[in-house]
Amino acid sequence: MGGKFFVGGNWKCNGTTEEVKKIVATLNDGKVPSGDVVEVVVSPPFVFLSLVQSLLRNDFQVAAQNCWVKKSGAFTGEVSAEMLVNLGIPWVIIGHSERRSLLGESNEFVGDKVAYAVSQGLKVIACVGETLEQREAGSTVDVVAAQTKAIADRISDWKNVVIAYEPVWAIGTGKVATPAQAQEVHSELRKWLNANVSAEVAESTRIIYGGSVNGANSKELAGQPDVDGFLVGGASLKPEFLDIINSATVKSS
Numbered sequence: 001m002g003g004k005f006f007v008g009g010n011w012k013c014n015g016t017t018e019e020v021k022k023i024v025a026t027l028n029d030g031k032v033p034s035g036d037v038v039e040v041v042v043s044p045p046f047v048f049l050s051l052v053q054s055l056l057r058n059d060f061q062v063a064a065q066n067c068w069v070k071k072s073g074a075f076t077g078e079v080s081a082e083m084l085v086n087l088g089i090p091w092v093i094i095g096h097s098e099r100r101s102l103l104g105e106s107n108e109f110v111g112d113k114v115a116y117a118v119s120q121g122l123k124v125i126a127c128v129g130e131t132l133e134q135r136e137a138g139s140t141v142d143v144v145a146a147q148t149k150a151i152a153d154r155i156s157d158w159k160n161v162v163i164a165y166e167p168v169w170a171i172g173t174g175k176v177a178t179p180a181q182a183q184e185v186h187s188e189l190r191k192w193l194n195a196n197v198s199a200e201v202a203e204s205t206r207i208i209y210g211g212s213v214n215g216a217n218s219k220e221l222a223g224q225p226d227v228d229g230f231l232v233g234g235a236s237l238k239p240e241f242l243d244i245i246n247s248a249t250v251k252s253s
């Protein structure tokens with residue numbers, strides 16, 4: 001529905017130089033569909049970005065896991081969008097639930113970051129998702145709509161934005177959303193974009209699913225009409241990431 005299938009690998013805060021080289025070597029040897037069928041982006045920690053970029057096959061791209069909300073300056077410990085652009089890093093993940101919950105990033109702050117990154121020419125994987133408590137209270141759609149609205153209020157051009165729906169209760173828990181649960185929220189997000197942004201943005205924006213995706217469940221999830229790809233955590237550090245990439249063929253067959 002939203003364009004070319006997208007598979008992102010979020011390595012989170014993991015890896016040593018040796019481990020990173022090993023993961024990249026495995027990816028480089030893997031057989032995957034062509035770049036017309038799937039877009040693959042891996043996201044190592046900042047310190048390994050250049051290493052990964054220099055070693056990685058050139059049909060895959062790299063993403064940072066975060067960037068600062070404004071221009072470079074006196075912001076100790078932060079990495080700016082300008083720096084990523086300077087290094088030739090095309091993508092950045094913004095608003096991951098771990099940053100929202102552990103580092104207190106609000107919807108507004110995430111929206112500001114997305115807008116700044118886009119204004120600098122970066123492509124953004126913007127994450128949204130509800131907690132278990134919010135799901136049980138029946139507020140899933142309201143929560144993801146409010147998170148998306150904070151972004152929509154601050155950008156006008158969606159062509160470099162991918163939305164990652166990552167239910168917090170499915171992240172790192174082994175408890176994957178059922179294909180029907182993922183489809184339902186993706187379809188609600190698309191309806192929200194249609195009503196509040198435009199029909200064209202709703203149609204063309206990729207909405208990808210994240211939360212305990214693995215080599216065994218990715219095909220069925222990929223078969224859902226509004227699932228345009230994945231953002232993979234734990235399994236992106238393992239050879240099965242290649243199986244997840246290959247699930248893109250479900251869309252083209």
Ligand SMILES: O=C(CO)COP(=O)(O)O
Pocket residue numbers: 010096166170171172173174210211212213231232233234235
């Ligand atoms: O947070 C995620 C990707 O950003 C998902 O993590 P897991 O795949 O480990 O559940």
